[in-house]
Every structure is written in C-alpha cells, then in structure tokens.
Amino acid sequence: MTDATIHTVYLQLKKRVQIKRGKVVTLRDIALILCEPEMEERLYSLVLAQPHEKDGNLLVMDLMWIIPKMKTIIPNAYIESIGNQQVIVEIVQNPKKPSFPLFVLVWILLFFGSALTIMNFHADVNMMEVQVRVVEMITGHPDEHPYLFQVAYSIGIGFGMVVFFNHLFKKKWNDEPTPLEVEMYLYQENIDQYVVAEEYKKAGTILQKQDENP
Structure with a gap:
C-alpha cells in the first residue's frame, strides 16, 4: 500500500x-x-x-x-x-457521593408540594360535593363523609399515576419512555441547540473583530 x-x-x-x-x-x-x-x-x-x-x-x-x-x-x-x-x-468534576439529608429534604418538599397541589385542585372543582353526590346516586342514601369512596379514589389516583408515568421506584412496566423522560429529552435537545448556536455566535464575533483589527 x-x-x-x-x-x-x-x-x-x-x-x-x-x-x-x-x-x-x-x-x-x-x-x-x-x-x-x-x-x-x-x-x-x-x-x-x-x-x-x-x-x-x-x-x-x-x-x-x-x-x-x-x-x-x-x-x-x-x-x-x-x-x-x-x-x-x-x-x-469527579463525582461526589449523594447527600442523604439533601435527598430527604427534596423528597419531603416534593411529597407535600404534590399533596397540596392535588388538594387545591380538588378544592377548586368542589370535589367533596361531587363525591357526596356520586355516593348518593350509587347507594340511594346521602352520606356527608363517604370515607370508603374517598379511600378507593385516593388509591386510584396513586395507581393511575404509576401507570401513567410507567415507573415505580426503579421498576418500569415496559420499555416505553415515560412522559417525564420524553420531556427531559426535549429539554436537553433544546439546551444542546442553544449551546451550539451560542458557540457559533461567539466564533462569528471573534472573526468579525479580527477582520476589523487585522
């Protein structure tokens, strides 16, 4: 050769x-x-x-x-x-060990933040009155505190979120990406496009200055 x-x-x-x-x-x-x-x-x-x-x-x-x-x-x-x-x-940089106190703090903030969001939504749509009316339609008797229906409803919300996000701790039900993973992918794509555009912009500015000051 x-x-x-x-x-x-x-x-x-x-x-x-x-x-x-x-x-x-x-x-x-x-x-x-x-x-x-x-x-x-x-x-x-x-x-x-x-x-x-x-x-x-x-x-x-x-x-x-x-x-x-x-x-x-x-x-x-x-x-x-x-x-x-x-x-x-x-x-x-060299990876650092995750902080357990910080993990607990973030977990608590997310837990109570999600709980408050769901409760505020239910308050806005008057969910309590709706549940009382649904129980009355099913049983024929009014019940101001339909605890059995509310417990089943709460379990259903949790189960529905697990199915929707296709994720429970480290367990996935199938290989399809979760909605959160898709959003994170699109977010990362937008960041990458922005970084590339900014680098080209900086390079063009440097070349322009070099042309103006030979």
Whole structure:
C-alpha cells in the first residue's frame, strides 16, 4: 500500500459526551470511526483538545474543525461523515457521593408540594360535593363523609399515576419512555441547540473583530 493510496474513513460524531476535568479530549471520546484496522488506533488516539478552567464546562467541536485534525494523521484520507455535525463535550468534576439529608429534604418538599397541589385542585372543582353526590346516586342514601369512596379514589389516583408515568421506584412496566423522560429529552435537545448556536455566535464575533483589527 503506497502513500498515495486514498483511505476511506467513516466518521460518526456522538451527540453529547462527558469528560473528566484535566483529561485530554481524544477522537475516541467523541466519535465512532470505521476504517482499515492499521489506521484505527492512530485515529482514535488523536488528541483534539486540552480543556482549561477558562474554557468553562462546555465545549462544542465542529466537524469542519475535526476533519483537518484527522488529516494530519492520514493526509490522503477521504472522510465520510455520518450523522451529527457537532458534538458537545461536557467537562465534569469527579463525582461526589449523594447527600442523604439533601435527598430527604427534596423528597419531603416534593411529597407535600404534590399533596397540596392535588388538594387545591380538588378544592377548586368542589370535589367533596361531587363525591357526596356520586355516593348518593350509587347507594340511594346521602352520606356527608363517604370515607370508603374517598379511600378507593385516593388509591386510584396513586395507581393511575404509576401507570401513567410507567415507573415505580426503579421498576418500569415496559420499555416505553415515560412522559417525564420524553420531556427531559426535549429539554436537553433544546439546551444542546442553544449551546451550539451560542458557540457559533461567539466564533462569528471573534472573526468579525479580527477582520476589523487585522
């Protein structure tokens, strides 16, 4: 195989990756490649960046910046891009152990907050009067305190929420994403799009200043 041989490299960037603070970013961290075996390790070991404190905790790497870096390893390579055009690199600190008191505090806030929300909703729609009327329609006798109906109704609310969110602690009933997971995915997608747009905006501002002050 001569140096003039054209090597085809298929490159697929990941969407978002996490790198520990102080670690260099290599091609292995941010992408998947498919090429001849003798070139694979050389490309995967290619150092793309060394994040510093001043860079913040997010880096956006564009395909148009990555390809020239790869060309330094294999000048005659034909790089075929598949999928994403950018990858977001999140710089993270060493993971900390979760705080049990903080977990308990958040759990209590969510529990009582959810309970108050449900009670306020029931007060707004006059649920007590509705339940009394429903029990009277079923039994034929008025009951100002239909406890049996209210207990069954409360259990039904809890069961319905478990079915709706498809989640009970770590147990899922099937592989379908829960509504919360879908919302979190869409939220993360919007954040990623914003980060990429802001990085392009910053890069354009820097280039404009360089043109104005050659």
